[in-house]
Amino acid sequence: MTADRETTIWRNARLATFVKGAPGLGVVEPGAIVAHGRRIVFAGLEHDARRARNSARIVDCEGRWITPGLIDCHTHLVYAGSRAAEFEARLAGASYEDIARAGGGIASTVRATRAASEDELVRQSLPRLDALLAEGVTTVEIKSGYGLDLATERKMLRAARRLAEGRRVEVRATFLGAHALPPEFAENRAGYVAEVADAMLPALAAEGLVDAVDGFCEGVAFSRQEMRRVFVRAKSLGLPVKLHAEQLSNSGGAALAAEFGALSAEHLEYASEEDAAAMARAGVVATLAPGAFYMLRETKVPPIDLFRRYGVPMAVSTDCNPGTSPMTSLLLALNMAATLFRLTVEECLAGITLNAARALGLEASAGSLEPGKWADLAIWDIERPAELVYRLGFNPLHARVWRGR
Ligand code: DI6
Ligand code: FE
Numbered sequence: 595m596t597a598d599r600e601t602t603i604w605r606n607a608r609l610a611t612f613v614k615g616a617p618g619l620g621v622v623e624p625g626a627i628v629a630h631g632r633r634i635v636f637a638g639l640e641h642d643a644r645r646a647r648n649s650a651r652i653v654d655c656e657g658r659w660i661t662p663g664l665i666d667c668h669t670h671l672v673y674a675g676s677r678a679a680e681f682e683a684r685l686a687g688a689s690y691e692d693i694a695r696a697g698g699g700i701a702s703t704v705r706a707t708r709a710a711s712e713d714e715l716v717r718q719s720l721p722r723l724d725a726l727l728a729e730g731v732t733t734v735e736i737k738s739g740y741g742l743d744l745a746t747e748r749k750m751l752r753a754a755r756r757l758a759e760g761r762r763v764e765v766r767a768t769f770l771g772a773h774a775l776p777p778e779f780a781e782n783r784a785g786y787v788a789e790v791a792d793a794m795l796p797a798l799a800a801e802g803l804v805d806a807v808d809g810f811c812e813g814v815a816f817s818r819q820e821m822r823r824v825f826v827r828a829k830s831l832g833l834p835v836k837l838h839a840e841q842l843s844n845s846g847g848a849a850l851a852a853e854f855g856a857l858s859a860e861h862l863e864y865a866s867e868e869d870a871a872a873m874a875r876a877g878v879v880a881t882l883a884p885g886a887f888y889m890l891r892e893t894k895v896p897p898i899d900l901f902r903r904y905g906v907p908m909a910v911s912t913d914c915n916p917g918t919s920p921m922t923s924l925l926l927a928l929n930m931a932a933t934l935f936r937l938t939v940e941e942c943l944a945g946i947t948l949n950a951a952r953a954l955g956l957e958a959s960a961g962s963l964e965p966g967k968w969a970d971l972a973i974w975d976i977e978r979p980a981e982l983v984y985r986l987g988f989n990p991l992h993a994r995v996w997r998g999r
Pocket of ligand 1: 810
């Protein structure tokens with residue numbers, strides 16, 4: 595029997611299934627999961643899994659908890675260089691804007707990323723990916739956006755694909771050409787937006803490097819009209835969109851995301867009630883990034899109550915990036931989402947499983963423990979699921995399973 599055809603049972607476990615419609619975490623106890631090859635064929639009460647026993651490899655989980663493999667649905671983890679010196683300058687009083695004006699900030703990461711070879715980019719990014727995997731992540735989104743020219747955006751997206759080849763993880767690559775205005779186009783905004791929409795995006799999509807299209811809709815980045823231009827092109831290429839929206843001010847990004855049926859709108863500190871209502875109608879996931887909130891010492895909390903009231907699904911992400919969220923722990927992001935944004939444990943955990951899958955358009959294949967989905971599991975040495983949110987800087991992962999292994 596080849597490994598791909600093998601049947602495996604994880605038994606004697608407590609399951610947090612996150613099956614849609616089940617109350618709370620969808621707990622099943624004592625539970626078992628049966629995988630055939632790469633997919634789950636059964637998740638439920640251990641008693642009902644008995645039939646599969648004879649022909650299977652059996653893993654005794656000794657009462658441990660099993661959740662779906664974790665999903666970090668918003669990262670910028672491929673980049674070169676470091677912004678630690680900038681962090682020191684900010685501690686000494688410089689603002690994010692001061693640093694940007696002096697040629698630092700995103701522009702400094704763009705310089706370092708342009709200068710790095712593709713191999714070097716993979717080499718520098720791998721430890722960040724590995725840190726996420728060590729906490730049970732089995733799916734990760736990676737955005738481009740530190741190239742801002744065709745060659746470097748391509749290099750970043752290719753590096754993201756290569757990371758997926760080197761590790762047992764699913765990587766979704768998002769084109770973020772509309773992240774910042776590159777210096778060559780400082781006097782020509784329209785020219786850069788046209789370059790993104792009409793040159794870079796079609797070329798990179800044709801090379802199979804783009805799973806979704808994102809932008810930074812903000813006073814300091816791109817306007818709603820500029821983003822519309824990029825989204826129209828993405829839609830014409832059949833690509834899903836998502837948007838950094840209302841992070842530093844209300845700039846109309848969430849409404850635009852809703853209008854285009856985006857998978858997600860991200861950050862959202864300054865989102866309004868109308869934004870929440872529009873996102874709910876369009877099924878847009880609110881992807882929260884508490885690490886950036888924390889690093890920027892933001893005080894405006896995203897309107898969590900409105901998201902609850904209107905039924906906007908919430909996801910939680912690291913937003914791993916060198917400037918505003920140099921974080922490679924999704925569990926730490928959970929603690930921040932709970933402590934800073936007052937998400938419940940249930941909301942936190944749904945935010946890195948089922949709702950994160952939705953934010954990537956992967957809800958049919960990931961994010962919950964149910965037949966037909968990938969056998970992506972995280973097995974935990976914990977007594978209750980709240981421990982995944984409650985502890986700071988402790989990793990209780992016992993084992994990570996990707997595609998049944
Ligand atoms: N929002 C952010 O917080 C980051 N990008 C974005 O669109 C900032 C990225 C950086 O400073 O490098
Ligand atoms: Fe981001």
